[in-house]
Amino acid sequence: MPKRPTEVWRAYIAEETAAVAAGTLDPECAYSATLFPVSLLTVTDDVLTAFEADVAALGGSPADGDVLGVVERVVLELNRVNEAHDGAGYETDERELLCAYIDDSLVAAGVDIEALTERQGLGRHEITDRWREW
Template identity: 65%
Template sequence: MAERPTTIWREGIAEEPEELAAGTLDPEGACMAGLFPEDLLTATDAVLDTFETELRCLAEADDAQIFGVVERVVLALNAVNEAHDGSAYETDERELLCDYIDRSLTEHGVDIVALTARHGLGRYQITDKWRKW
């Protein structure tokens, strides 16, 4: 199963104190907790919970239904990003979120290459129409 970005971020937060104690991380480089406050993680997880629930219904979905699921998750993530002054998801976070959406769709039987090609899009453009993060 695709690993949630929030899991990766939480692991990074948990590792920083250990790295600081071991002297393998410069204190000035310790930033995970600041980048990923609990309210951001909780809000992102809530969005991903809904996305995962909707994925279970895609077995016989048509293109419009699949794009509807993508649109809803992206718009919900836009709202989380806006609630954090438009800076919740930077480049690395965006890439993880897009990869998570891609992998999750694929795991639920969506041929993303074929889907996007049918609509004149490249594989990695599936979120572009709605994404503001």
Template identity: 55%
Template sequence: MANRPPENWRAWMAEVARDVEAGILEPECVGAAEIYPESLLKATDSALDAFEVEVRGLLEPSDDEVLGTVERVVLALNTVDGDASHGGAGYCTEEREQLCEYIDLTLGEHGVDVAALAARRGINRAEITDAWRDW
């Protein structure tokens, strides 16, 4: 199964903390881990939980059903990204790329041919989230 982006972000924060403790990084670098507050991680996980449940329920789905699932997760992630309770933290380029890749891989793991779906829609597979994505 594809690695969830919040898992990657938690691992990165742990690595930074270990490197600071080991003296590899300067102590002020530990503050970099604050770009991923726990509220952001939990909210992202929650949106991805709902997405995974929905994708598992897709049995021989139409393109519209798949894109509806993509739309719902993207709108949920838009809400997470715009939530002020995360102290201004949100998704930047690397996070966006990881989230889009996760959506693509998860669909593929459940039998959706994302490249073919995108081609039928006249878009690149990397653009399947673009119609709804604010992040």
């Protein structure tokens, strides 16, 4: 599986925490812990764990509907997480990481995203757009 976005966000927090402790970053400039609260990280990880299990269950040559069902489920769950965080859980950079993670996870499982999106009349990077509110 590709690297989870939550791993990236936790690394940001750790880097800022270390920089504040070393005195190289003003605590007022350390925003990552506020941007990525524990509640957001924990629930996002739970959603991604379920997504990973769904992707693994797809098998070797999944039907388009099965793949899109997995994408729909993860996107709708991420919508709920974002809403629970006042619609501000996932900003532009976070959205891009989440979309890339979904895409990369499917590709790593052997899904031909280009062929799937073409058959569905979608652009290559539009697989989440139908359901995504974040």
